[in-house]
Amino acid sequence: MRIAVDAMGGDHAPEEIIKGTLIAAEKNPDVQLILVGQKERILPFFTGAKPKNISLYEATEVIAMDEHPANAVRKKKDSSIVVATRLVKLGEADAVVSAGSTGAQMASALLGLGRIKGIERPAIATVLPTPEGGKLILDVGANMDATPEQLSQYALMGNIYAEKILRIPNPRIGLLNVGSEEGKGNDLTQKAYGLLKGAPLNFIGNVEGRDVPYGRADVVVCEGFVGNILLKTAEGLAGVLFQQIKEKITSNMVRKLGALAVKPGLKEIAQMMDYAEYGGAPLLGVNGISIICHGSSNAKAILNAIRVAQECMKIQLIEQIREDLPK
Amino acid sequence: MRIAVDAMGGDHAPEEIIKGTLIAAEKNPDVQLILVGQKERILPFFTGAKPKNISLYEATEVIAMDEHPANAVRKKKDSSIVVATRLVKLGEADAVVSAGSTGAQMASALLGLGRIKGIERPAIATVLPTPEGGKLILDVGANMDATPEQLSQYALMGNIYAEKILRIPNPRIGLLNVGSEEGKGNDLTQKAYGLLKGAPLNFIGNVEGRDVPYGRADVVVCEGFVGNILLKTAEGLAGVLFQQIKEKITSNMVRKLGALAVKPGLKEIAQMMDYAEYGGAPLLGVNGISIICHGSSNAKAILNAIRVAQECMKIQLIEQIREDLPK
Numbered sequence: 001m002r003i004a005v006d007a008m009g010g011d012h013a014p015e016e017i018i019k020g021t022l023i024a025a026e027k028n029p030d031v032q033l034i035l036v037g038q039k040e041r042i043l044p045f046f047t048g049a050k051p052k053n054i055s056l057y058e059a060t061e062v063i064a065m066d067e068h069p070a071n072a073v074r075k076k077k078d079s080s081i082v083v084a085t086r087l088v089k090l091g092e093a094d095a096v097v098s099a100g101s102t103g104a105q106m107a108s109a110l111l112g113l114g115r116i117k118g119i120e121r122p123a124i125a126t127v128l129p130t131p132e133g134g135k136l137i138l139d140v141g142a143n144m145d146a147t148p149e150q151l152s153q154y155a156l157m158g159n160i161y162a163e164k165i166l167r168i169p170n171p172r173i174g175l176l177n178v179g180s181e182e183g184k185g186n187d188l189t190q191k192a193y194g195l196l197k198g199a200p201l202n203f204i205g206n207v208e209g210r211d212v213p214y215g216r217a218d219v220v221v222c223e224g225f226v227g228n229i230l231l232k233t234a235e236g237l238a239g240v241l242f243q244q245i246k247e248k249i250t251s252n253m254v255r256k257l258g259a260l261a262v263k264p265g266l267k268e269i270a271q272m273m274d275y276a277e278y279g280g281a282p283l284l285g286v287n288g289i290s291i292i293c294h295g296s297s298n299a300k301a302i303l304n305a306i307r308v309a310q311e312c313m314k315i316q317l318i319e320q321i322r323e324d325l326p327k
Numbered sequence: 328m329r330i331a332v333d334a335m336g337g338d339h340a341p342e343e344i345i346k347g348t349l350i351a352a353e354k355n356p357d358v359q360l361i362l363v364g365q366k367e368r369i370l371p372f373f374t375g376a377k378p379k380n381i382s383l384y385e386a387t388e389v390i391a392m393d394e395h396p397a398n399a400v401r402k403k404k405d406s407s408i409v410v411a412t413r414l415v416k417l418g419e420a421d422a423v424v425s426a427g428s429t430g431a432q433m434a435s436a437l438l439g440l441g442r443i444k445g446i447e448r449p450a451i452a453t454v455l456p457t458p459e460g461g462k463l464i465l466d467v468g469a470n471m472d473a474t475p476e477q478l479s480q481y482a483l484m485g486n487i488y489a490e491k492i493l494r495i496p497n498p499r500i501g502l503l504n505v506g507s508e509e510g511k512g513n514d515l516t517q518k519a520y521g522l523l524k525g526a527p528l529n530f531i532g533n534v535e536g537r538d539v540p541y542g543r544a545d546v547v548v549c550e551g552f553v554g555n556i557l558l559k560t561a562e563g564l565a566g567v568l569f570q571q572i573k574e575k576i577t578s579n580m581v582r583k584l585g586a587l588a589v590k591p592g593l594k595e596i597a598q599m600m601d602y603a604e605y606g607g608a609p610l611l612g613v614n615g616i617s618i619i620c621h622g623s624s625n626a627k628a629i630l631n632a633i634r635v636a637q638e639c640m641k642i643q644l645i646e647q648i649r650e651d652l653p654k
Contacts, residue, residue: 210559
């Protein structure tokens, strides 16, 4: 197995990316890791001997977070994400992992790898931590205006991912909506409901926003705009609440002492909520494995994303999706 | 001032509704409160003398939460919400407050009171508690598929409400979107951005899901489907986190002792997050004051909703909206 890692993408690139790759290389001696990027910025992190299963691949350009994705991908043909994706296309790598611009990664995958036949638009699937384990939400931002047919394709792909990668038997598929009854919602969800009801899936009907953090569906299907808002709202609210807790439970001496005693409990919750545990989010529907990491990924997140990439290869994710699509 | 209170609407009706009305009556001797509903279910709560400023108004029917709103409103002409709204229409009350079916309240208002001229679709505006104070989100579910013009009308109405009722000077208006730069998002938000930029508002551009819980905009504008998902996701996540905290900080003896010390701090956060503090959500854009309460409203929420209704009358909300609309 050979995994191309975009060394230049992410808020903490290249340092955290390289650190994560180093740990992954040590843990998985049989996996070949290819760090793609500007050699002069990568090499300083290899003061000792470079592990045998890490190689460097030069890419002279970098796509910044605020560049227009499609334009940047077309213009910067020697950028790390474009080069890393090309390695997959050429069969020189089996997967790509990046924490850089999501839009650029998506554009690279679409232009470089293309779509799986039968999938109109790829989806970004992300794992939301809940007390019932990680649950899959898709799409969280690949496709802003989806059709009912596309939502139904997301459900199919999400079903495979939840079953094979998250290891949830017979995953419960829920349609994100504003009410639980059939007939609720906008034109898109009303039509998608009918399609999902008829699909060979464990479709449990509509799920509301409040159901999602409780983990009441294993796969939550929605269009990219809504999924993005849901995910970021959850992220923001968790951030605000932990910030408030930290402040309020240490605001006087008595509370500070109490805080010491309850801290391990709060840490358990923070760990449960830590997206880094689940590694990256796969871009589902393209002809190759492309794992999207959070922009703020640390070494642990990169390590886990590399693990996810390996698992996707092991279960032959792309072939599985092809097989499950209606003929 | 005369406020019609739907005694039959809500998960805890009629008991909590009547309790809240009783407290409001005592606090505001100059306000006339009209409890609308089935007398035989309301009267048992008045064992002593009924306060002078509470009157009962018979409505023999009740619309259940799961009934089709528009159909139920058309059929059940003697239901509490239809009758309460009619009192406003006839000038026998100045506002209506209900914790019943939101859809039925909206349909009653649309059919009974009509829209303000220049407002194509009304919006439900709700107050989201944040560490920076209550922020207004609209629409959270009145209108599933909005147009850019409608979003711009929401912004205008939200601006007035935030300034006059939430007392935020020169409210920062944000457009809910998937990225901060202009040009991000779906067709709706791209077009709405242009309209908002040209409007006489303190428009701060796009806000992302994660910005909302931090209170980075005073008024968050979005279409009803997305606003509903945002609001309920926040509700669900807060619920999950508090449940987890309760569990994890009391899972052994040491933590239990610590929990006693930090409990007042956690209570402060729970109070900050308590929607009941902000009372109900106004239905903005109809020709009359209609305050929508959370289905699970307790007496405190009803009391605060009655306060909100009073404030809307004091500032002459409907007239204000009419004046601010582009001529």
